[in-house]
Amino acid sequence: MGRVLVLFDSASGNTAAMAEYVGEGARQIPDIEVRLVHVDEATLDDALWADGIAVGTPTYVGLTSWKMKKYWDEISHPTWGQLDGKIGCAFSTSGGWGGGAELTCMSILIMLMNVGMLTFGVTDYTGSQFTLHYGAVTAGKPSYEKEIEAARRLGKRLAQWVAVYVDGRSEQHPGPMKERGA
Amino acid sequence: MGRVLVLFDSASGNTAAMAEYVGEGARQIPDIEVRLVHVDEATLDDALWADGIAVGTPTYVGLTSWKMKKYWDEISHPTWGQLDGKIGCAFSTSGGWGGGAELTCMSILIMLMNVGMLTFGVTDYTGSQFTLHYGAVTAGKPSYEKEIEAARRLGKRLAQWVAVYVDGRSEQHPGPMKERGA
């Protein structure tokens, strides 16, 4: 039974709302245990527990929030090598389009790759002109269906990769794009 | 009289449309000469001619188009050191929000910094939840006023920095944000 951690920071509640949708998406895959944890409550054991980790923070000056950075700075040495091969992805809410949410996702993926994790984005479109190639992003709280679905799709894809690669349940592979629709 | 080059690649015409708006914005500053050049027509002399360069391409797999990459790969050695201190910025149109337009802008800024240029984004918001912190971005052709204004603002800011820093016209400094509105 694969384990998915949705680890987030949130000040206004926007990224927390997105974290809920990511968690919902992960639960769409059977036999995946999902845990949502605010970074203020997160411990080293949360990262060790998980097979897959979705990390989300507000977009602050184009990067992960300092609290999320502090978490990874502090656990990276004590867990060195033990996170190798876990699967990770990113999400972020920003003050505006063009405001750095993609770069924030990339900064999160950089942290996760640094500790040995395999990271991914999602090729699917969840609506007109809307995708999550480097993680799920919005300006402000996710409100349009395509924004909400992008967050769900991220969590679902994470759970799928965990199911396929960690649990060995190849039938959960999302399969080629043409079968997934947009 | 400062010189601004708007150098772009475009297949569908979307990035070409944005380049026009960037050029319009640059022309809002008096005594700035503006030149728009498609990368297919660009020569090494275009880069040498300019004081400021706005580079735009479609978002292709999250980075600058290969044609734009080829241009900079080929001129970087022959111009080495001669582009130092020029001022640069970026813009991109993508297939969808979350599709890599910010990362494409960043890839452009990486090229420009590599050849010694000073690069910038813009702190202004040009409408509700819309900004250009790492360059002007849209999904598809710029059509909403805030998208068009973001492209114009990018060109204007480039022309302002050229006026202030290269021409020594300090009165063109955009000044503190509170005087600029959103």
Next chain:
Amino acid sequence: MGRVLVLFDSASGNTAAMAEYVGEGARQIPDIEVRLVHVDEATLDDALWADGIAVGTPTYVGLTSWKMKKYWDEISHPTWGQLDGKIGCAFSTSGGWGGGAELTCMSILIMLMNVGMLTFGVTDYTGSQFTLHYGAVTAGKPSYEKEIEAARRLGKRLAQWVAVYVDGRSEQHPGPMKERGA
């Protein structure tokens, strides 16, 4: 039997030399088929064939070479969705330390994530003050043992992830760092 593609661009031969070491490393894992292909010879089928892909290019203005960019620009649409879940990593040789090799690896990983692949770096150190957290990098041709071993380790790790995740051979998991040494 997992399949590893080492896809590279090289002008001076430095990145080609590194590609050889990456291939050597991949062959250290039993029952992995390894194919080395210069980007000039690469076809769409090479990417489809592989379970894992190591992509290497010289560091040109801080990003992947334009030829490698052209390859992914051209195959990304025809293969859309079909590369999802493949495993990827990066390597690069630059003109000097501090010259952009890490950023070039990151640009490669951005391309690979854009097409749906899972990307990784390696936490191991292969000698004093030498690692490959975002891919294997050198200044010039790999010559010191720790540089050569970094390239080999990258290929080996790619083959390990393919063996574990695609072939389901969990005994090939590299295991915790403490058992791997430096």
Next chain:
Amino acid sequence: MGRVLVLFDSASGNTAAMAEYVGEGARQIPDIEVRLVHVDEATLDDALWADGIAVGTPTYVGLTSWKMKKYWDEISHPTWGQLDGKIGCAFSTSGGWGGGAELTCMSILIMLMNVGMLTFGVTDYTGSQFTLHYGAVTAGKPSYEKEIEAARRLGKRLAQWVAVYVDGRSEQHPGPMKERGA
């Protein structure tokens, strides 16, 4: 008289050592006031005071340290728009080559661009196979002459751009590479 701030974080003393060299380089340009500040002591006024800012941190999981992130997270809103047009650059010391120092520099430049600053790297080589295209980097404490000179060169170039662009002293322009040697 231009003002240069060297703002750094350091735990082991390695980045602090580099900060000293950056400061030395800045002082090579006449009539530039230089201030070195550890992030633990830094206030919002330090950023407002400066015309040019060199920001350095250890490489922690491939990004700026959380303390430096916290500083910019906290001052970005109160200073919004007031840092526009200041000039910035980056430096970092890591545990090993290939360990993320370039990416850390890039994360710093992302923060500085987000708040409106013009950011740059340096095209010069300071020794065989050694440069600072995205900021000065080392593995461990800077000890070789080319590493020390890279840190100095970064500070000097920052002071030069401040002298040329803020003070209007065009004679301080570093000029084309061929006159600068390598």
